[in-house]
Amino acid sequence: MNRAEALKIVERQLTKKRYEHTVRVMETALDIAGHYQVDRQKVELAAIFHDYAKYRHPEEMKRWIIQEKLPHDLLEYHQELWHGPVGSVMIEREVGISDPEIQSAIYWHTTGKRNMTLMDKIIFIADYVEPGREFAGVEEVRGLVFENIDRACWLAARNTIQFLMGKEQPVYPDTFQLYNEKIGRNMNG
Numbered sequence: 088m089n090r091a092e093a094l095k096i097v098e099r100q101l102t103k104k105r106y107e108h109t110v111r112v113m114e115t116a117l118d119i120a121g122h123y124q125v126d127r128q129k130v131e132l133a134a135i136f137h138d139y140a141k142y143r144h145p146e147e148m149k150r151w152i153i154q155e156k157l158p159h160d161l162l163e164y165h166q167e168l169w170h171g172p173v174g175s176v177m178i179e180r181e182v183g184i185s186d187p188e189i190q191s192a193i194y195w196h197t198t199g200k201r202n203m204t205l206m207d208k209i210i211f212i213a214d215y216v217e218p219g220r221e222f223a224g225v226e227e228v229r230g231l232v233f234e235n236i237d238r239a240c241w242l243a244a245r246n247t248i249q250f251l252m253g254k255e256q257p258v259y260p261d262t263f264q265l266y267n268e269k270i271g272r273n274m275n276g
């Protein structure tokens with residue numbers, strides 16, 4: 088599937104604003120991918136489809152989580168966290184994309200996790216730093232993306248955890264695991 092075909096499919100699933108965000112994530116992800124040995128075509132597809140399930144009705148997403156035997160604990164957390172895992176299986180069933188690397192990057196793009204692949208990291212961090220993002224601390228992360236993608240992902244996880252805890256919101260544990268994984272290493276290099 089080429090870029091134009093993929094964009095046409097997701098455009099129908101998203102609002103105009105979310106579609107524009109998706110295009111910026113694609114451009115950012117490809118920019119980052121240019122610095123690494125990674126399959127650029129897969130990065131492009133993962134970025135284009137990362138929010139594919141974003142606007143499905145929560146009841147529909149709930150059905151997918153149950154029927155596809157996705158982790159049941161997702162249902163205890165905010166619906167915002169469902170579209171990554173659900174989107175990763177929806178693109179296989181509805182669009183015919185069955186590539187584990189692409190599906191993994193879509194699955195984990197919101198929370199991150201420990202042991203992310205390079206492709207997982209690129210999509211996770213491109214979603215965080217795309218030029219439309221304005222949250223506190225994003226500039227520091229942007230500055231690090233090309234220099235040290237692991238530290239950039241770690242900082243994004245730390246910022247998200249701090250933000251959610253500041254609002255006394257629950258934090259899905261995989262983001263803590265990403266945070267913990269990196270804290271034990273030398274993060275200055």
Ligand SMILES: Nc1ncnc2c1ncn2[C@@H]1O[C@H](COP(=O)(O)OP(=O)(O)O)[C@@H](O)[C@H]1O
Pocket residue numbers: 138141164165167168196197198214247250251257258259260261262263
């Ligand atoms: N570990 C987590 N636990 C709970 N909420 C989280 C976690 N990680 C991210 N979030 C929240 O999920 C939402 C993701 O939104 P956003 O990144 O805008 O969506 P998208 O991933 O579709 O681009 C944000 O409100 C963010 O704070």
